[in-house]
């Protein structure tokens with residue numbers, strides 16, 4: 001596959017409702033959209049960097065510069081036989097997994113289109129719909145959270161994940177568990193606790209949660225080892241895992257018992273598949289996380305989640321929960337808690353270009 005040129009945009013898509021986590025509140029989803037062109041075809045992906053480095057350390061402005069100055073010039077104007085070869089060429093770039101993922105994922109879309117195959121088939125997926133739950137942001141009240149949890153369970157979502165932070169944890173979990181005794185419930189702290197909060201974490205341990213996601217610091221596996229040894233509830237790491245080696249170390253040291261795989265966080269589909277394989281070798285389940293992606297990133301996530309060991313419900317819920325209008329033509333909607341894999345070649349979705357223009361804040365053409 002010869003790569004001719006690229007188009008980079010910064011896009012801002014308004015969320016239907018603000019999304020509050022322990023690290024802040026998001027009202028618009030701002031992201032980098034990359035289109036790669038080659039051999040008369042197009043591949044597309046979105047980056048999961050945020051404006052501020054508040055989830056992990058990467059940012060939109062930093063990634064834009066790296067993509068324009070370093071990554072895209074290294075890959076445009078060349079022939080690549082497969083994604084492995086393209087990524088081997090980029091091994092000298094340290095970190096910056098989200099920026100690298102943006103290019104790698106767009107190439108997978110383009111490459112699977114050139115093969116006339118859905119991305120899921122080229123990745124080795126085994127299902128045509130993936131189980132999903134929802135991630136509920138921090139709400140104004142416990143009652144509002146219970147109402148939302150019940151309504152999503154009634155819509156068929158297979159797991160309810162509650163965002164928590166110190167002061168917003170035990171009471172809200174208790175209330176949701178009381179209203180939904182048979183629905184799997186999990187929590188995600190986005191690194192808001194430390195071992196100084198052990199009493200609260202021990203209380204959470206008694207509430208029958210399926211798992212606790214990223215309770216401690218974003219870059220600290222060591223304290224998760226200590227915490228997991230004191231808890232019955234499995235810990236699940238998100239922020240801490242950016243490579244398959246991270247996953248191997250986390251599972252080897254029992255820093256966690258399962259892993260949230262976000263293709264955009266770990267450097268692309270190849271590394272996501274390696275994380276998936278490492279977890280399978282430890283008999284640890286994985287599930288597909290989300291970063292409030294538009295239809296482009298959401299479609300990538302769904303294709304990835306067709307791999308065998310994605311046995312727990314993921315976060316790729318219906319687009320209509322997030323946006324009044326998405327930037328793709330296809331509707332990505334769940335039914336009975338299952339998200340169908342978009343049919344067609346590549347990721348199986350197409351950009352609504354006139355709408356995309358109206359939400360584009362910056363646009364750059366990059367040539368070889």
Ligand code: OSB
Nearest residue numbers: 055135238289290291292293315
């Ligand atoms: O930690 O999983 C997370 C959203 C933005 C940043 C981080 C996270 C999340 C979510 C929402 O939990 C998942 C989604 O609905 O896409």
Ligand code: MG
Nearest residue numbers: 188213214238
């Ligand atoms: Mg998380």
